[in-house]
Amino acid sequence: MEALETQDCWRLLRSVTVGRLAVWVDDHPDIFPVNYKVDHGTLVFRTAEGTKLQAATGDTPVAVEADGVDPDTGVAWSVVIKGQAAPVRNPDELLDTVGLLLFPWQSGKKEHFVRITPDTITGRRFKVVPPLTWWTPLDDATRSGLE
Structure with a gap:
């Protein structure tokens, strides 16, 4: 396993458009798929009124995880950002955000x-x-039961 530098994380986040948004809803965690765009060291997504919007823009921090795998090399990656989400309300910023062409x-x-x-x-x-190289304690238990 290789830990990635920040600039590599941003490059990989730009290479995909879908991630999972983790939020706190009432008394439990919840996860929503979101399509997003990277914008000046931040992530932006669009949503409708509802649980996702309320939970994401509350006082509790959020996390987004995105990942990918290169089928030719078998190398996978995972990036997680943690931070605060806020609605985009400033008219100039909103116009810039619309220009990201973020389509749900x-x-x-x-x-x-x-x-x-x-x-x-x-x-x-x-x-x-390869899955055949994975090992769990159940592997030996299953084998013993069949012999």
Whole structure:
């Protein structure tokens, strides 16, 4: 496993457009898929009114995780940003954000833009190993039961 430098994390985040947004809702964590764009050291996504918007823009920090794998090399990566999310309200900033061409996957009214400003960004890269090389304590138990 290789820990990634910050600039590598941002480059990888730019290479995909979908991640998972982790938020705190009432008394439990929740995760939502979001399509996003990187914008000047932040992530921006669009959403409609609802649980995701309320939870993301509350007082509790959020996290976004994105990942990918190169099928030719078998090298995978994962990047996590943690920080505060806030609605984009400033008219000039809103116009700039609209220019990101951030199109939701689902139809419907998604007029809220949310910007996540990270406090931390971490990433790692690793080689995916073939499933036959995985080992768990259950492997021996299963084998013993069949012999």
